[in-house]
Amino acid sequence: MSLSAPIQTRRPSSPGTPPFEAAFSAGMRDLDGTALRDMLRLAQVPGIVNFGGGLPAPELFPMQQIAQASTRALEKYGWRAVQYSTTEGFLPLREWLAEHTHLASPVTPDHIQIMTGGQQSLDLIAKILIDPGDTLLVETPTYMGAVQSFRPYRPNFAAVPTDEQGIDMDALAALLRDLAAQGRTPKFIYTIPNFQNPTGRTLSLERRQLLLDLTEQYGVLVVEDDPYGQLRFSGESLPSLAALMLERTGDDTDQSHVIYCSSFSKTLAPGLRDAWVQAAAPIIDRLVLAKQGADMCSPTLNQMIVTELLPLLPSQIARLRESYAGRAERMLRALGRELPSGVTYTVPQGGMFLWLTLPEAVDTAAMLPRAVENGVAYMIGACFHALGGGHHTMRLCYSNAGLEQIDQGVAALAQTIQTELER
Amino acid sequence: MSLSAPIQTRRPSSPGTPPFEAAFSAGMRDLDGTALRDMLRLAQVPGIVNFGGGLPAPELFPMQQIAQASTRALEKYGWRAVQYSTTEGFLPLREWLAEHTHLASPVTPDHIQIMTGGQQSLDLIAKILIDPGDTLLVETPTYMGAVQSFRPYRPNFAAVPTDEQGIDMDALAALLRDLAAQGRTPKFIYTIPNFQNPTGRTLSLERRQLLLDLTEQYGVLVVEDDPYGQLRFSGESLPSLAALMLERTGDDTDQSHVIYCSSFSKTLAPGLRDAWVQAAAPIIDRLVLAKQGADMCSPTLNQMIVTELLPLLPSQIARLRESYAGRAERMLRALGRELPSGVTYTVPQGGMFLWLTLPEAVDTAAMLPRAVENGVAYMIGACFHALGGGHHTMRLCYSNAGLEQIDQGVAALAQTIQTELER
Structure with a gap:
């Protein structure tokens, strides 16, 4: 099985079909x-x-609560619940996310972009960053949906080995050194530090710090995908790469090279398609432009439903x-x-x-x-x-x-x- | 004012900001x-x-009906209303659209892809078709949101003049001839035939046929954007380019080079973000792949709400x-x-x-x-x-x-x- 085998369409084309x-x-x-x-x-x-x-x-x-939240949002906001929302997303939701995404962090709503599912976060991050031929680092194995989001922008993938504690840092250091010797700086490294899809493995705290060291040293952005972080059922919670980086920058969000992605798909329900990106303002500004062209705004009602459900979340x-x-x-x-x-x-x-x-x-x-x-x-x-x-x-x-x-x-x-x- | 002036971020970057x-x-x-x-x-x-x-x-x-439709969809479909849906979209909605998009047409659900708003239709059509440097034809003036969707894929725009009856067909013929002489075949022409955004103008029936002639002759796909077609308040309804083309292909949908886009944003409410594309199956197959990487699926609940509202539509x-x-x-x-x-x-x-x-x-x-x-x-x-x-x-x-x-x-x-x- 290969992700780049020739396409099979559902039915054979008729002889006269336009050469699609x-x-x-x-x-x-x-x-x-x-x-x-x-x-x-x-x-x-x-x-x-x-x-x-x-x-x-x-x-x-939480079906009953979702139904109540929908009714409540439509009553509370009336037509605003089904009019276009701002591209950035519903402000009360962005305010809550700014406060809660990383504990005790200085993130503001200007550092949050609401997305139509975590998949859109990956697509638009790739869109604003990747030129054909750019190098991207991904874990081996990695989330296949991310590869599917990135591939249309035609990067060259470089694969980083992993072990029981996540990315093998010696291998990453060697890879970055080799790439630098060829004059190649990867645009970003894509990682799922918590309960990775597909392996279920978690990146250790020590390696999180090493990953920040190495990516800072080589000027590589970090795309931290964290849809599962809240679903820890054993062991000790670890700070996100984004939070660790904010400690280093003295809480200056715009100095961080970590682009953090998460979603309500795994904590509330995926069919609402509510997710977000937290990053430095220049990144968010560019994501806003990309999102204008991608779907203008995420569904307004759905953002309000999730906002109504926030008290239920714990x-x-x-x-x-x-x-x-x-x-x-x-x-x-x-x-x-x-x-x-x-x-x-x-x-x-x-x-x-x-x-x-x-x-x-x-x-x-x-x-x-x-x-x-x-x-x-x-x-x-x-x-x-x-x-x-x-x-x-x-x-x-x-x-x-x-x-x-x-x-x-x-x-x-x-x-x-x-x-x-x-x- | 220029669409390609250098970006202004919201706040000046600090000296040490990563070179985003x-x-x-x-x-x-x-x-x-x-x-x-x-x-x-x-x-x-x-x-x-x-x-x-x-x-x-x-x-x-229709706020009251939207609230009832949401309640009904959640009751009727239970957890399915907030689980992932198929990438292609909710089947009952696609079935209805196949039957109603073009009157008496042979379109099947396999020719329909549900999108998260009409903007996503434009983004994904551009994504599956445009390589950097490809020529795209757009009307002068044209919908700026379409340009914003297309531009990240780095096409060269060629602008077609319009007059009171829409695209100037002599000018289009001359442009296609000139481009052909340079060895350039435009990937597609983007047009809003009904009550165009921004001019409000409508492409005459005669010109619709001429547009199909010319684009067939030169092998240019047609992206027909029709969010306003249902909102006619004077004059006679005109068949869509897609419908006219189906007459020519003897109802063989897969022989048509017209990609038809419409939406419920202007007939029901835009904040639900429900839209669709109707096209030949090879185009739809490729859009499905693009959509998997773009947002996996449109919000399930919203597709069901719109399906519940279909009887209200007339x-x-x-x-x-x-x-x-x-x-x-x-x-x-x-x-x-x-x-x-x-x-x-x-x-x-x-x-x-x-x-x-x-x-x-x-x-x-x-x-x-x-x-x-x-x-x-x-x-x-x-x-x-x-x-x-x-x-x-x-x-x-x-x-x-x-x-x-x-x-x-x-x-x-x-x-x-x-x-x-x-x-």
Whole structure:
């Protein structure tokens, strides 16, 4: 499976079809979603346990409160709730985010841009920063959606190895040195420090400081993607890269080279599409311009619904943590019990994912149809590798499965792997 | 005023600020929203009549029905209303749009992509089609938001003159011939055939056919932007370019080179951000991929709210037509009564805008602060010129002002112009 295989359209073009393929831009011509779409379709088989998607638990969405918040927002703001909002976003929400994004921080609403989902944050950051041929650093493995956002702007990806504590800092230092020797300064490094998608790993505090050292030294911006940070269920909370950087700049937000992204998709509900970026004002100013051209403004009503739900957030997050802790524990126990030897997995302290590494002989893409036949689906690890590799890895999502489903799914998975090893 | 003047950030950078400016991509470095933002701020003076913004009348938003639709959607669909939706969009909405976008057309849901506002349609169409240096054809004047969506992809704009009936077809033919002689085939032509933003003009039926002839002949895609088409209050409805093209292809949607865009922003409410693109399946397939990277999916709840409101649409559109007809008529009467000679204006058959051309000696950008002092604001015509020009023109929006405000605003405008001519 490759992210840059030629596109397959849904149906063969008729002989006289306008030559659309030739009209596509270079950045989009080579982008392929077919394999991923096929994989997602494969996992749609009713009755199977689907560890493949990256969905939050829908039974934990605060449905009653969302309905009340919608009614309240429409009553309180009237037509303003469905008129265009400012491109920057609804001010009361930006005020709250300025105060709460990093504890005790000097962030103001001018440092916050509301986005239509975290995916838009990644798209617009790429849009304002990347010229074709620019170098981007990404983790190995990394969130495939980020690669999909970045790729149309035609960067060259450089992949940084990771281990149990996140980015391997010696490898990063060596890579930056090598690139500098070639006269290349990466535009930014993209990282998910907390409960990474796909591995579930967390960047240690010491490495957070080292990452800031190295990126400051080489003049590389840091794009910190933190959709899962609130979902910690074990271990100690770590400050964000953005917060650590603000300590260094003496609370001068405009001196920070960290662009911080987060979202309400994993704490409230993803279908509202409410997310934000916090960064130095020159970055935010440029994101505002990019957003004017991208969708003018995020839906006004949705920003107001989230604002109405802010008082609910602490109890909602506590509820999610408790539930996800139970699911992760159940999955870890089942994996320990069922998996054949030679398969390793990560132990997340929060978030929604963990990561399996199988013996090199197993190709998880080839194995997927057999797993589905046995009643379980997962996400193929190769999807998360910007430069290829990872054929013997997979991501499991535990947030969207019940406890008994987890036992059942892991048993089916273990049996599939066992059979695969015996082939 | 220029769209490509150097950026002014909100506050001066401190000496040690990271060199953000140097990090910005070429497509975004030169984009400037300052002049427009300043103009919009200028128009925020309380108590003035603002013909500047392009806002629909908020007192006509069906607020009660929107609130009921939200409640109903949340009851009917439960957690599905706030979970991720498919990237393509909510199927019942796409089914309805396939049936209703062009009367008696063979469009299927596979030819419809839901977008987060019409602005996103323009952004993603540009993203899938434009390589740096590609030629794009735009009308003179054209919607400035479209230029803002297209510019980050670094096209070369070629501007097509227009007259009372829309695009000047002789000029277009000559331009296409000249470009072909240079070996340049424009990627697409961007046009708003109905009640154009900013002029209010409508492309005649004869010219619609000629536009299809010419673009077919030269292999140029057509991006038909039609947010106002439903808002006709006089004259006869004309078929869309997309519908005319389907007649030519014998109803084979995939043979059409017209990419049709519309939205619920002007018929229901813009803050819901619900819009769509209808095009050949290879185009839609590529837009789906672009949208995955841009915002994953449009907000689910909002798509369901609009779906619940579809039965209301005919009566809501009738209400808007009647109201906008009255406002346009009032403005036209006031302009005829008040304006000094030498000022001409367009007579729209629908939509929200009309267009004033003043004597060459008047610079409407320089005049704006004096107009605001006199109690009226407008949109500077130069904003709508992708290649400069139009300094003596302006756009007036009548949809967002009451009848007495219209009289009052036009009187203030006429007085300002009179004084300007006597300077």
